[in-house]
Amino acid sequence: MPLIRSLRLIALSIPLSAACTGGDDVGPSQETDDDTSTTTATDGTAGTGMDSDTDPTADDSTSADTTGEPGDGYPDEVLDHLELPWPAHEYDEELPPHFQVEAVTNLDNTPPGNAITDAGATLGRVLFYDRALSSNETIACASCHVQTDGFTDVDTFSEGFEGGLTGRNSMNLGNSRYYATGHFFWDERADTLEDQVLMPIQDPIEMGLTLEQLVERVQGQPYYPFLFEQAFGDATIDEERISLALAQFVRSILSYRAPWDEGIVATDFDPMVNFPNYSAEENLGKGLFFGPGGNCAICHMEQQGPPPIPGEPLQNAAIFQLVEAVNNGLDAALDNDDNGVGDATGNAMLNGVFKSPSLRNVELSGPYMHDGRFDTLREVIDHYDSGVQPHPNLDPRLTAPGPGGGMP
Numbered sequence: 001m002p003l004i005r006s007l008r009l010i011a012l013s014i015p016l017s018a019a020c021t022g023g024d025d026v027g028p029s030q031e032t033d034d035d036t037s038t039t040t041a042t043d044g045t046a047g048t049g050m051d052s053d054t055d056p057t058a059d060d061s062t063s064a065d066t067t068g069e070p071g072d073g074y075p076d077e078v079l080d081h082l083e084l085p086w087p088a089h090e091y092d093e094e095l096p097p098h099f100q101v102e103a104v105t106n107l108d109n110t111p112p113g114n115a116i117t118d119a120g121a122t123l124g125r126v127l128f129y130d131r132a133l134s135s136n137e138t139i140a141c142a143s144c145h146v147q148t149d150g151f152t153d154v155d156t157f158s159e160g161f162e163g164g165l166t167g168r169n170s171m172n173l174g175n176s177r178y179y180a181t182g183h184f185f186w187d188e189r190a191d192t193l194e195d196q197v198l199m200p201i202q203d204p205i206e207m208g209l210t211l212e213q214l215v216e217r218v219q220g221q222p223y224y225p226f227l228f229e230q231a232f233g234d235a236t237i238d239e240e241r242i243s244l245a246l247a248q249f250v251r252s253i254l255s256y257r258a259p260w261d262e263g264i265v266a267t268d269f270d271p272m273v274n275f276p277n278y279s280a281e282e283n284l285g286k287g288l289f290f291g292p293g294g295n296c297a298i299c300h301m302e303q304q305g306p307p308p309i310p311g312e313p314l315q316n317a318a319i320f321q322l323v324e325a326v327n328n329g330l331d332a333a334l335d336n337d338d339n340g341v342g343d344a345t346g347n348a349m350l351n352g353v354f355k356s357p358s359l360r361n362v363e364l365s366g367p368y369m370h371d372g373r374f375d376t377l378r379e380v381i382d383h384y385d386s387g388v389q390p391h392p393n394l395d396p397r398l399t400a401p402g403p404g405g406g407m408p
């Protein structure tokens, strides 16, 4: 089945260089990349390791290695507990030109009052890895959003602080900044990322704290006053600042140095031209993803304005994400156990409608779909190839007749 195999390969080739700007020590952590060794990152940042080695709150962190460094500006209250780069990692680094066009910057959900700063995102990173943010101090955000797994969880459902399971599959956080409506979760129930980041902390299964307890917990750690002062100008710790910093860190999780990014620049943003850095099969898969046969890009790399003319450069050549939640035909019945946006809004017209995370790093971010029903990309391709169900709210792009229509 060459068609299917090629589609899988393109999917594999898109994400490989998660250029997470969150890790300070980008030592190679290739265990997860063996499947994709032919398309490793061009800049040595593949699988940048904000794994346990770079967890700033790791128990075994020692201050001895870092205190003596010249220019080291963190006080002992921080250095005794955390390993942080000084000066702070540059989080809002300049992105390549194809991220700086209007079709992409228009998608950015950063609100006016919360632009990424290095100190703010550093604080957010420490909060993200801090198990003190869960009731019994066992679970951090990073427990269910693992960098080496595409900032998601390899399990279908994730374990919360008391071993209870989440109702849905954990979501890939990469490039989640580029979702213009700013709505978060599979069912879009969070209106903004600033709202979203406080919700897992209060979730009775995930982290189990009240906001009051959260603020007390954070105030109770010796390393936070300095980090809050750096980020916000004074050492006041409150829920709003916790939310702002966490949101800054999540927005700084970006993939922009994948083989895709090199290839699309090399072909002047024409996705239908073969990429010099792709194998023949990857190029075939790319043709299917963008053209007749697969037509995946019509949703997963949406363009603004009129549909792009074949052979013309893409306006959005950066963001592999839908601009809104839709139904992709996983189930036939109008009413299922989980109706996504329909349940969140109480509007049955939106039953079966779900947000999709970015497809960057997709080979790391399985299992797939809101309920993690597909373990492999092969199963995902089989779904689009022959498994699309006639749900009443099925997106018309999956019913279109002729080549490219997803329905069998």
Ligand code: HEC
Pocket (backbone or CB within 6 Å): 128, 139, 140, 141, 142, 143, 144, 145, 158, 159, 160, 161, 166, 167, 168, 169, 170, 171, 172, 173, 176, 183, 184, 185, 186, 187, 196, 197, 198, 200, 201, 205, 206, 207, 246, 250, 355, 357
């Ligand atoms: C116990 C596991 C678990 C923990 C802990 C957890 N998450 Fe999640 N996260 C999930 C799951 C599962 C979803 C999808 C839930 C849904 O849609 O109902 C999710 C979704 C998200 C999303 C939505 C992404 C999108 O594109 O819409 C963001 C952002 C996020 N989490 C950030 C965080 C942050 C920040 C923390 C810590 C404060 C955190 N998560 C803690 C499991 C977890």
Ligand code: HEC
Pocket (backbone or CB within 6 Å): 007, 011, 172, 289, 294, 295, 296, 297, 298, 299, 300, 322, 325, 326, 327, 328, 330, 353, 354, 355, 356, 357, 358, 359, 362, 365, 367, 368, 369, 370, 371, 380, 381, 384, 395, 397, 398, 406
């Ligand atoms: C009509 C728009 C649409 C088209 C066309 C489409 N998808 Fe999707 N895709 C979605 C939606 C919506 C979801 C999330 C559905 C859910 O979980 O309920 C999704 C989810 C996915 C996921 C899982 C993402 C994750 O993190 O779990 C993958 C992988 C995927 N699609 C790949 C493809 C491929 C490959 C194609 C082309 C063969 C394709 N899609 C065509 C809308 C679309």
